[in-house]
Amino acid sequence: MIPVLHALGASSADALAKALGRPVSDQEGLTTEGTIVAHWALLDYFTDEDRIWTSAEWARHLGDAHRLHPFAATPKGDDRVILHVSVRLHPKDRELTHAEWSEVGHRLARVTGIAPPGDRNSCRWIAVRDQAHRLDLLANLIREDGVRAAVPRQVLHVVAAECRRIETDLGLLPPGDHGAGPFKAGMLPSAQPIADESASSVAANWSDEANWHLGAARRLVEGAARQLSTSPSNRPALAHQLEWIARRSHILETDLAAVASGRSYAPASGSGPRAPAAVLSPSARSR
Structure with a gap:
């Protein structure tokens, strides 16, 4: 369910x-x-x-x-x-x-x-x-x-x-x-064609399902980022990268929610968070 x-x-x-x-x-x-x-x-x-x-x-x-x-x-x-x-x-x-x-x-x-x-x-x-x-x-x-x-x-x-x-x-x-x-399309009821269903209804159903999965994945990533930021291993760079991924996922959820609710959607170029720069390990920097 x-x-x-x-x-x-x-x-x-x-x-x-x-x-x-x-x-x-x-x-x-x-x-x-x-x-x-x-x-x-x-x-x-x-x-x-x-x-x-x-x-x-x-x-x-x-x-x-x-x-x-x-x-x-x-x-x-x-x-x-x-x-x-x-x-x-x-x-x-x-x-x-x-x-x-x-x-x-x-x-x-x-x-x-x-x-x-x-x-x-x-x-x-x-x-x-x-x-x-x-x-x-x-x-x-x-x-x-x-x-x-x-x-x-x-x-x-x-x-x-x-x-x-x-x-x-x-x-x-x-x-x-x-x-x-959970990510296989065959298990989604909306994958079955319905003759009298409008295109907007199909899009809304797919958007709802995708949004739920994105939200679940984002929460897992956010939890991992919190654990890394407070753990003794002290991996702030990796935690920051995971936080960035979570922010990107949140933007996708917002876009899908707009599609599901029937609102017009126009992605703004350059409005999303920028990817964090790659962080080299101490051993790599010493080379």
Whole structure:
């Protein structure tokens, strides 16, 4: 199960459209017995089992908390309060039932801090199940009481750890199992052609997957750089080179996030960090 943390957004409609793979509509109905596999606790106050909301209505209800508490986003007025986390199953995994997908949605909502157990004023959130082997968690970070939710600082790490526990509990395959390494394109669902999928959607899916792998690699490099900079071996030159590689990886992550979110991308020449000069060992310098 591969998690992807999407960039915070200001529009619940845009986030839901990305989760569905198509624009929201006043004509398309989504129900809690189908596409919406899990949701915030107070949803029952707004509707009942017989009510069908359109995808546009779901988006409006998800965004209502920010409209009711417009100054709760940040002191600087940043209105990017829509959290979007998606998880993909291993392509060789079995298909989960509606109840199992619902459990995944509730567990992700708890670990991200948007739905603490027993908290009646938690965030509005929904778990959307409409793309093959994928679940999307969408949440408004403004709680019902007007306070911004306390999301873990390393939320992607927290979600990844929960994914490992879900794989164990539900008997699912980890990303690199069955001889398919995590960087092999054959294990990505987006590698399979989908006739009605737009080019932008394909690009977004590939960008999300690549961004996740880049982020994991960058964190490993950053950890190695920290160890080298503080270890007794005292290898500051190598640590500096690793830090440079990590910075370059971060730039690539930013570029891919722009592609995945549909923003225009124009690389600026010469804007990236310059490569560190090669550092000769003492024995080489003495020659």
